[in-house]
Amino acid sequence: METTARKSLDGLFNGRGVAIMGASAKKGKPGHSIVENLRAAGFTGNVYPVNAASESILGFQCYRSLEEITGRIDLVVMVLPADDCVEAARAIARRKDGKGDISAAVVVSAGFSELGTDQGRSREKALLDVLVPRGIRVVGPNCLGVMDTYSGVNTNFDIGAYRRGGLSIITQSGAFAVSYLKWAEPGRLVGLSKFVSLGNMSDVNVVELLGYLADDDRTSVIALYLEGTRQGRALVETAAHVSRKKPIVALKAGKTRIGSVAAASHTGSLAGRFEMYQGVFRQAGVVLAESVIEFYYTAAAFAKMPLPRGNSICVLTVLGGPGTLCVDELVSSGAVRLARLSEKTKSELRAILIPAANIGKPEGFIDTTPSFTEAQHREVLKIVLGDPAVSGVIYLTTPPLFMDEDALAENIIAAYESFAPEERKPLLSVIGFGSSVPRLRNRMEEAGMPTIEYPDIAAKVMINMVRYSRYKSRFDEH
C-alpha cells in the first residue's frame, strides 16, 4: 500500500491522544461506555472526555471544548446527537487549522445517510466536507469505530478488553462483529488484532482497509462482514492481491436478486448479486462462508492452524455418527478427498487399537471406538499426523465423563507439538459435548488447537482451508 494512504489509516490505530466529544458521566450511555472501554482496553495515551457538564468522568478530567485541550489530539470520537455533529466537525476543523493535530475521526452517531433521507445524506456530506479536505480520515458515521488490541486504542462501546491475537475484523455491521467476539470469548476461540466497524462507509472504506491489513504484520487473518460496496471491481482486485499473502474469510449479507427489470438475456436473469459475489470471491481467493457459524469457526481456525499442503484429509473419530456426518460433508464438496493411509500407518494403528476398530474403511476414515485411552490418543495422533499422505486431520470425540479432560488435552497437544512448527498440519477437533467439557476445550484453544462443536462445520472449515491453500500456492515462490 502506498505510503501516504497507509499513514492516513495508521491514524486510526496509533493515536496517543483520544478526545471523546459527547462523553457522558452517566453509566450505560455510549458516551460513558466508550471512555470505560478505552481504559479497559489498556490504552496508555491521553484520554480527553469533552463534556461541558462534568468535571471528570471515570477519573479523566473533562474539557468543555477541544480548544481547552492542550495535549496532542490524534483521534476524535463523536458520540453526539446527529444534529450536533456538523458543528462538532467544525470545532475539529478549527483545531486542525490552528494546531495541526487530529488525523482521524470516528463518528459513532447515527442519523446520516443510513436514514435514506435527504436530510441524513446532506448532514453526512456536510460532515465530510469539513473534515476530509483537511486530511482527516472519517470512520462511519453510524458505527462502532475501531479497536487495536496492541496499541490499546478502542472506540467500541460494546467491548472493552479483548484477548490479543492475529485476527483482524472489517465489518459493515458493528453488532454482528461484536456478536462474533462475544461468542468466541468464553471458549477463547479468537484472539483479536484490529477491528474496524465501517458504518455508512462515507470515507474510510473496505477496499483500502483490506490493502492496509495486508501489510499489517500483526494481522494474520482478515474476517470481513460485507453488505455491499459500489467499488466491486476494486474490492475484488484488491482482495485477489491480499489473498496471496493472508486469508480473507468473508460473509456476505443481502442475497436478494438485483432484479434486472425484465432481463432480456438468460445471463441477466441468472446474475443475482450473491451468485456474482460467489464467483468473484472464488476468483480472488476469498473464503466465502455460507453461514454465520461457518464464518465464525473458519476465521478462528485460520488464525490458529497452519494451512494444509494438499487435499487429503483423514477423519479420526471415536464415534461413528458424527464421523460419518463429517465424511459426508467432506466428500460432497469435490474439493477434498479422504487420505490413503500407508500400510505402515495402518499396521501401527492396528497394534494400538482394539480389533473392533475400523481402520481405513473407507480410506482415510478411522473409527477407534470409545475404547481409546488418553495415552493412546497421543500415539495415534502422532502416527496419523506423521503419514505423508495426510494433509490434515479432523478428530471427533464426545469424551466420556470418566475420562480425564486434562490428561486428554495434554496428550492431544503433546502429539501435535511433537512435530516441528514447519511440519505441522491442520488439526480440527470436534468436541461433541461442547461446553460440558470446558477444561478440555479451553486447554486446547489456549494451545492453538481449534475445537468445533459440529462435525459438518468442521468439514466445511477444512474444505475452506484446502481451497484457500490451493489459491495461495499458485503464488508462492518455490
Place this chain on the structure above:
Amino acid sequence: MGCHEVVQRALKAGRKLLPEHEAYGLCGEFGIPFAPARLAGNWEEARQAGEDLGFPLVLKIVSPEVVHKSDFGGVLVGITSPADLRKAYDRLLANVREKAGHVAVDGVLVQKAMPRGVEVAVGGLRDDVFGPMIMFGSGGILIEVFKDVSFRMAPFDEEEALRQIRDTKASELLAGVRGAPPCDLGTLARLIVNAGNLMCRVPELAELDFNPVLAYPDGCVVVDARMILSA
C-alpha cells in the same frame, strides 16, 4: 475496429438486439467459433444459402422485436433437404406472424445444424458493481430452472476459465458420462476468455447469451447468440 461500427450502426437504427448474423460477426472478430450461417432476405437467398452450407440445417427468425425466438415458433430444426427447407421457410414466417403479429423481420437465418454435443452456456453482462462479468454453466432451454452457473469478472485467463468450469456441475458432463468421451476443455476455456474480452472491449454490449454452446472432444461451437446493446 469493425465491431464498433456494426454496433454503432445498430444503435443508431434504434436497435437493442443485435441481429444474430452480426452477433456471429463479432464472435468471428474475437476468435469465438460459431456455426456457419447466412441471413436470407427472401426465399431465393434462403435456397442458395441451403445449397452453400449443406444439410442438415436450422432456420431462425431474425427480428429486432423477437428476443426469445423459441417462444414464437421462431426456430425450426431438422431440415434435411431442399424440400424441407422450402416448407420450413414458409412455416417459420407464418409462425412468427401468427404468434408475434406484424413485427419487423430482417430475414431468416439459415444455419448449419451442428452435431450433438454437450450443451453449455456462456453469458456476459455489464454489472453496476463489478463491471464486465462472464457466466458459464449448463446450457439449454432449462438453464433458468437448473441455474448451474458460475460467474467471473472479466478479463481473465484460461486457467481461471478452467476453474470457472470446475465450479459447475456441467464440468461432470464435460468430463464424459455413460461412456461418452471427455470434451476438450482447452478450446472451451479459450471461448470463455474471448467472451470476456468481447465484453471488455465493446462497451455498447450490455448483455450476451451464447446458449447453447456445443462442446465436443475436439472443440466447441456457439449455435445461438443473443447480444443486447445499450448506448
